[in-house]
Amino acid sequence: MSIGVAVPAKNVRPIMVAKAGGFDLAVIVPTFNEADNVAKIVAGLDAALAGIRYEILFVDDWSQDGTAERIAALASGRADIRVVRRFGRRGLSSAVIEGMMATMAPVVAVIDGDGQHDERLLPRLFALVNGGAADVAIGSRYCENGSTGDWDSFRLKCSRAATKLSQLVLQAPVTDPMSGFFAVRRTKVEALLPRLSGRGFKILFDLLTSSPQPLRVVELPFRFRTRVAGDSKLGAGVAIDYAVTIADRLIRRFAPPxxxxxxxxxxxxxxxxxxxxxxxxxxxxxxxxxxxxxxxxxxxxxxxxxxxxxxxxxxxxxxxxxxxxxxxxxxxxxxxxxxxxxxxxxxxxxxxxxxxxxxxxxxxxxxxxxxxxxxxxxxxx
Ligand SMILES: Nc1nc2c(ncn2[C@@H]2O[C@H](COP(=O)(O)OP(=O)(O)OP(=O)(O)O)[C@@H](O)[C@H]2O)c(=O)[nH]1
Ligand SMILES: [Mg+2]
Known part of the structure; x- marks a missing residue:
């Protein structure tokens, strides 16, 4: 696990230990009870990100299924895997924000810890932000050639309705503002930090609707995979949080002086x-x-x-x-x-x-x- 110094172990790739904190990309992986998924995530990211100086930063909310222990085993001897563990806290958005603020990498990306996002898209999302073509590059399920995969019709309807509702407060059209798969320049997030609500599930939506100027967004399509292991954390609370966030943004936009x-x-x-x-x-x-x-x-x-x-x-x-x-x-x-x-x-x-x-x-x-x-x-x- 990274302690900011070079670790002379066999399986450390040389590029990662050249300089402590010398990563160009940090991939934030929020986890809550994803023990059976983390090894696959790391393997997928390692394969997809060859040639990029990246670190993987898990943010685990004190999972009780041994997630942190599995991450520790994966991180053993590697300077480029870390875990931020939060005790007595829950919340996907706040976990992602804290992960983003725990790295010095100039570009940060977020990917779910259950394998549903296609990590092979990450190099392109990274390149768009790193090269300055976009402030935020989003993996979209709803743009052309994107797909929600095997969702049942109820979930599809709910997600579509939530996406439509979001257009009320978005400054520019985005097909998938609720995606949990995106890359962004870290300093952009830092600048928006005081304006973020940090509540609920939808950190991307929070970012997009907090910026006083519309962010430059590029979306790339991907197919949402089916969860293989572990349980979904989506529930009624997520819907209520979402409604509160929309109301919050409407008030913010239309509030008189x-x-x-x-x-x-x-x-x-x-x-x-x-x-x-x-x-x-x-x-x-x-x-x-x-x-x-x-x-x-x-x-x-x-x-x-x-x-x-x-x-x-x-x-x-x-x-x-x-x-x-x-x-x-x-x-x-x-x-x-x-x-x-x-x-x-x-x-x-x-x-x-x-x-x-x-x-x-x-x-x-x-x-x-x-x-x-x-x-x-x-x-x-
Ligand atoms: N740290 C942290 N991670 C969370 C929390 N809630 C969810 N997550 C993680 O966030 C990611 C997305 O959560 P999911 O439950 O997969 O949500 P989803 O992908 O929209 O729903 P499914 O398609 O049903 O899986 C997963 O990696 C979860 O482990 C939380 O409170 N804290
Ligand atoms: Mg999921």
Whole structure:
């Protein structure tokens, strides 16, 4: 297994030990319970990639069927096979991203660990990216001469529907945006990293829809093989994750600018405020003061949650940071309310026009809330 130094073993090919990290291509192989498949994958890649300086990087999510042990045996005495093992983690997309970031090779490719992708296509995918003809080169099941192989009609229909749906958010037509078989320049992925969702199964789709400029894509056909050993990890969760990703991208694309979104959330928050106030007074018999205090607290929390998920989704707070963020948002909105009342009172004492004073106070308060929360609660990190 590679530790970054030359290993003088019999079966090490000389080209691989010339320089630690001197690979032109890293083939990322995500695995989860693929023990009976990994040897074939390595043999297939070795045969297909002769003449290219490549390393094979497995990312295994703590498989319990001995996958990592089999990989270790294959890697023994070879500097060009490594495994990244993740404990307590699952997720194909995140596994692939972490694999890509664990190599210094300028071009990274992804191939399934169950033998369904035709590794003989890899040299051409590599050449397209390495030579600069494409940002991403995809092995496609749906372009001319491509094939999904022996899928039953239900799976075919689901895959076709998902592919059609994806066109809603793709910037340029791609026949197989859900392919798990592609090559890409590593620095491209690095640049897109902060924008990737990293969720779910479809890392290629994530990459294509995260780029502000359309990526230059070339697709080459291949025939999807039937899984021989091991079990499929496709399930209902994958479909749900996919739907969430599409919704996420639609919101990202059509979301109005931040201040407009903040104002829209604030307007909804006003509705929540009135509903809580009315509810507490009508059903709980609370005094106006108590109901108003409760309504303010709930409305601020509502605004915080929605702004966190929508307005500042790119700086979204989670876990403990979310709790601290809510506290700071309460504080800032409190100051905003004082600014609101203060402005109103001063204007009213000068002009005696109640509605001008009221609206001016509200505008000042809202502008403060937006500006201060952008700088403090959802500050750039
Ligand atoms: N590291 C890691 N790998 C995963 C995970 N889920 C799936 N994989 C691997 O990703 C590849 C694709 O998963 P598959 O279950 O084969 O998905 P598929 O090819 O779309 O479906 P089938 O045609 O039914 O095999 C395989 O090599 C899996 O072992 C995961 O959570 N973590
Ligand atoms: Mg598979």
């Amino acid at each position: 931040r201040p407009v979104m903040f104002a829209a959330v604030g307007t909804l928050g006003l509705g929540v405020h009135v509903a809580v106030l009315r509810g507490m007074m009508a059903f709980d018999g609370a005094s106006f003061a108590r109901a108003q205090i409760m309504a303010v607290l709930v409305a601020i929390a509502f605004n915080f949650l929605f702004n966190n998920s929508l307005t500042f989704r790119d700086r979204r707070l989670t876990g403990l940071r979310m709790v601290a963020g809510l506290a700071s948002f309460y504080l800032l909105c409190g100051i905003g309310a004082l600014a609101n009342v203060g402005t109103g009172v001063v204007l009213f004492s000068e002009h005696h026009r109640w509605w001008v004073s009221g609206v001016a106070g509200a505008v000042i308060g809202s502008v403060w809330n937006f500006g201060a929360s952008a700088l403090v609660t959802w500050r750039k990190r």
